[in-house]
Amino acid sequence: MTSDTAAADRTGTDFEIFIVTAPGLESVLCAEVKAKGFRDATAIKGGVTVRGGWPEVWRANLELRGATRVLARVASFRAFHLAQLDKRARRVPWAEFLRPDVPVRVEASCKGSRIYHAGATAQRIERAITEELGAPISAEAEVSIKARIDDDLCTLSVDASGESLHKRGHKEEIHKAPLRETLAALFLHHCGYEGTEPVVDPMCGSGTFVIEAAEIAAGLHPGRTRRFAFEQLASFDDAAWQAMRSAGSAGTAPAVRFYGSDRDGGAIAMSRANAERAGVVALTDFQKHAVSDLMPPEGPPGLVIVNPPYGARIGEKKPLFALYGALGQTLLSRFSGWRVGLVTNEASLAQATGLPFQPSGPSVSHGGLRVTLHSTAALP
Numbered sequence: 460m461t462s463d464t465a466a467a468d469r470t471g472t473d474f475e476i477f478i479v480t481a482p483g484l485e486s487v488l489c490a491e492v493k494a495k496g497f498r499d500a501t502a503i504k505g506g507v508t509v510r511g512g513w514p515e516v517w518r519a520n521l522e523l524r525g526a527t528r529v530l531a532r533v534a535s536f537r538a539f540h541l542a543q544l545d546k547r548a549r550r551v552p553w554a555e556f557l558r559p560d561v562p563v564r565v566e567a568s569c570k571g572s573r574i575y576h577a578g579a580t581a582q583r584i585e586r587a588i589t590e591e592l593g594a595p596i597s598a599e600a601e602v603s604i605k606a607r608i609d610d611d612l613c614t615l616s617v618d619a620s621g622e623s624l625h626k627r628g629h630k631e632e633i634h635k636a637p638l639r640e641t642l643a644a645l646f647l648h649h650c651g652y653e654g655t656e657p658v659v660d661p662m663c664g665s666g667t668f669v670i671e672a673a674e675i676a677a678g679l680h681p682g683r684t685r686r687f688a689f690e691q692l693a694s695f696d697d698a699a700w701q702a703m704r705s706a707g708s709a710g711t712a713p714a715v716r717f718y719g720s721d722r723d724g725g726a727i728a729m730s731r732a733n734a735e736r737a738g739v740v741a742l743t744d745f746q747k748h749a750v751s752d753l754m755p756p757e758g759p760p761g762l763v764i765v766n767p768p769y770g771a772r773i774g775e776k777k778p779l780f781a782l783y784g785a786l787g788q789t790l791l792s793r794f795s796g797w798r799v800g801l802v803t804n805e806a807s808l809a810q811a812t813g814l815p816f817q818p819s820g821p822s823v824s825h826g827g828l829r830v831t832l833h834s835t836a837a838l839p
């Protein structure tokens with residue numbers, strides 16, 4: 460790596476990979492990244508950095524449940540004025556990772572730097588790409604370069620994911636206020652869920668927690684069915700990618716089952732359809748009933764994880780205190796030995812359950828609200 464041209468080495472085998480996540484969940488993602496064997500994992504603001512080459516970039520997209528997107532840092536250099544940016548952007552070995560026949564777009568941001576104009580920054584880099592490589596620029600391009608100038612240091616990254624990774628590619632039906640899959644996976648992880656115990660979501664909506672839990676237990680990779688922007692890059696090796704993807708596609712048969720219920724029949728139909736598309740319908744059980752009719756499934760205790768309606772988002776706030784109270788009562792009286800994870804936007808609603816929550820867990824922005832995970836040890 461040289462400091463003033465490419466951050467990637469010439470063979471593309473060792474560069475920095477930045478794995479973006481929801482702010483607040485960096486350390487939870489870092490634990491997942493380490494558990495999945497990535498090198499030099501470090502949590503920083505907004506995500507986790509690791510080192511590796513293109514195969515690690517593909518694997519991060521394929522395997523990491525808590526990642527929002529994966530950025531390959533391909534170059535970094537000082538740029539104190541636009542002419543210097545122009546000159547140095549032209550020296551980036553674009554052909555090592557971009558294809559001249561594939562459209563590309565550039566998104567720029569500037570902070571605390573002499574170059575302060577994001578539009579001019581993007582324009583200089585776009586011009587360098589078209590004139591040096593020949594690739595067309597298009598606002599609709601699937602491949603994008605993220606340029607960031609911070610303290611006069613310009614860092615260029617290729618967005619290897621394209622569409623946000625919470626879109627696993629097999630969920631078409633969404634209920635009101637769905638949780639993003641990436642957040643659901645990180646919350647499951649933070650509750651100590653490792654794929655070996657049953658999971659119950661008594662307000663399952665479109666089934667996000669139940670399907671994520673079933674996929675984890677079955678050893679299925681989250682990105683197994685979707686496409687990624689990296690498939691359009693010059694560095695892409697289709698045969699190696701197919702081998703990597705199929706290596707994890709068989710899955711394993713878990714010994715436990717995953718249960719969702721909701722009082723809304725439409726939500727149950729959606730959950731079943733989503734589980735079907737994800738290939739985990741045989742591991743799941745979705746039933747239409749209210750939380751007051753919830754009973755623990757046969758077998759060992761496990762984790763109840765739930766994301767009840769929020770005050771500000773759906774419905775009124777007052778009846779919610781009664782709903783949270785009823786949920787807490789049901790769990791305390793029938794779910795001895797189970798742990799509980801509850802995601803909500805108000806501490807007072809969590810308190811209304813009467814559940815013995817530990818100090819609050821990670822808090823994260825979701826759909827314009829700040830939601831926090833509250834979790835218990837095994838209930839008495």
Ligand SMILES: C[S@@+](CC[C@H](N)C(=O)[O-])C[C@H]1O[C@@H](n2cnc3c(N)ncnc32)[C@H](O)[C@@H]1O
Binds near residue numbers: 634662663666668723
């Ligand atoms: C915020 S949504 C859950 C979203 C879900 N986590 C997802 O990802 O799609 C809350 C859900 O609680 C359900 N609900 C509300 N009151 C209920 C009750 N008394 N019993 C069962 N479900 C209820 C709603 O129908 C809604 O699907």
